[in-house]
Amino acid sequence: MAGKKLSILSSGLIAAAAALIAASLFFPWWGMEFFAPQYPEGLNIIVYPDKLEGEIDIVNGLNHYIGMKGFSEENFPEFTYLKYLIGGLALLTMITAILRRKTVLYFLIGLFSIGGLLGIWDLRRWLHDFGTDLSPTAPIKVDPFVPPIIGENTLANFITNSYLGTGSFLVLAAFILILIPLWKDR
Amino acid sequence: MKKWLPIASGLATGLLAATVFFADFSPGNPGQAVADNSKNKTNAEKVYVPFGEKDEYYLFASGGHSGQMFIYGVPSMRHIRTVPVFSPDSATGYGFDKHSKEMMGGFTWGDLHHPAFSETDGDYDGKYMFATDVGNSRAAVMNLETFTVKDIIDVPNTSGPHCAAFVTENTEYMFLPTRFAVPIGREYAPLDDYSEKYRGVMSAVTFDEKNEKLNIAYQVALPPWSYDLSDAGKKVSKDWAVMTTYNTEEATTNLEINASQADRDFIVLFNWKELEQMVKDGQYDEVTGQKMIFPEKHKGGMYLVPVAKSPHGVDVTPDGKHFIASGKLAPAMTVFSFEKAFKAIENKEFAGERNGIPIIKYESVMEKEVNPENALGPLHTQFDDQGMAYTTMFISSEIVKWDPKTGETLDRVPVQYSPGHSVAAEGDTVAPDGKYLIALNKIAKDSYLSVGPSHPESMQLIDLRGDKMEVIQSAPVNPEPHYAQMIKADKIKTITVYPKDEKDPDAVYSQEETRIERKGNEVHVYGIAMRSKFIFDAKAERPDQIEVKKGDKVFIHLTNIDFDQDITHGFAINGYDLNIEVQPGQTNTVEFTADKAGTFPIYCTNFCSALHQEMTGYFLVKP
């Protein structure tokens, strides 16, 4: 198993990936923007690994008409540990860069893929949960709905736009960086 | 006396001519504007502000005896908002909630005359607007982030501050001189003792910006004359101020005749820096709790300048070098020089004194008398960016443009009708904008759809940009546009929601914190308003009900937790004569005694959302 060590260049790329992952902690990962005739300026939900930003209270105020649960940081247990998971991933990536061992890199890529898929699954689960678990006593009845992770959706007088944030792109870039050594050092 | 004869007879002829002229106007034809269609089209384009675009200026027009301030956009002349100042206003709950009710001090109306912006270096800074109440002798300050009144004070010893407000170059003071002389402390004194016991007290009011509080620094016991208009100096004259006065005859009855006898009245010229120093040096008496300067006892800082009889306006030129007085009953404007006045004071070129105040010799301070042909009733002067003067002619119903340097008449334009004041864009700052002038007309006879015997007053927008002045827009107004101020729109920075104030013990920002507390016979409600419900006690079976006993003192603290632009809620108790407003993020309090037993619905008065109609609750008073 003590195969060839990864090249210095590959190690550097992996180190850069570690830096990108760490940096992503400080940027929004995902967001949703709502537009309506009365809100031409748009309302935002901006999701960081550890917090929500945007006009959350206003969105909640409007959502109560259709019986949707309120968004709040307490509602998402992920916020308490997600930043440690991401930090841990950055640390593991850095260790991979230092060890320069291919097996460790395979392990990292595996972990990364699983983590990413879990993340997407988790987000989709929340979207499904919020969009379908509507209060039966809501003043305005709407059909259950699930907004897409990326893309447009129309609900009553609102057009919503979900999009990936800078943090997601940084992590995506990091993933590509750690894939490059696979090809370079093959 | 001889030289006043032709002037007086000229005036009489003018009055007669104006009356005849007036009667000759055919109904429904205000001037010649209607005739020329193509010209109307161009004028319409000049004032048209398409939907989505905003006006270039805010116009703050005093609402006279409505006690309110009317806010318009210029050039569209669209009415944007009415801000209640001295009178209760159920549209905004003003005068019902605790703060505004306390500010009203038991009065139910006011006569808002002269609005004035706060200034920095002689220019409007867009932070505050001051106003005075001639009806009940008060001063108010409005915050321009929220367009709401923050403080109102009663001004003791002053009766009818008509001549105010005018603020000094850096808002150090605003001065409130009196229109109706009264004995100090408004004590009883027979009118036979008028000259001895009555005074026209002027108050120097300061504004504490941090606490948004008005205060009286000192007062001056001026002679018992009527003080009419005023202006603060600028640049070279920044420590000085001028005001006109009539009834120097000290008449006590039938003023129409008896206060119009003297050939000359006065402009009071004073140095507020010097008065401030006198107060610091203890040169004052303590009277009715005020630091009062008596000019016959505490000498300095005040002078009289003779002026043609019964003057109205006195206005300082933008460069601060001159002041122009307009004689309501003398058909001329007089240009006076500050520099000449300073020299005359230095050389003591006095022609005696009145009531202990030195009179500067007329010839020593007068620069020129300007008398445009057949222009009658000059009242008030404004300025453009070139330093040209625009004077309203009350009797001949026109605006006359003239050059204060040469006295030459440059242009005239008729207005409909009887302009009292006028306001130019930033027209009384050190740097007027030119561009626009608005004539504030006292009557609008037949100009608009009839509303019965009493017609609306009117404001007319005059374009100053071309070679000739041109009336390009006309707007009816509620009674009465007395004076106005026009400010560049981008100088005003409003807020969209009230910021959270975690230190406010009356505020509750979440549903869980809402509660009703009873202390003896006091009931304190800490509630919230949000689209589309009231929550007074989240844990109660019915969170939107308040139940008290007859005779309880009720305190309702209501916070609007919709931190969303323009989502204002109202709170009214049906049948209880109560209505307050909470703007986004605001906490407001209403205090009252539940003196009627019964069942009283509560509802939101300010349309807030699709379920506004459902935003209700109950106020139950057990017998």
Ligand SMILES: [Cu+2]
């Ligand atoms: Cu409401």
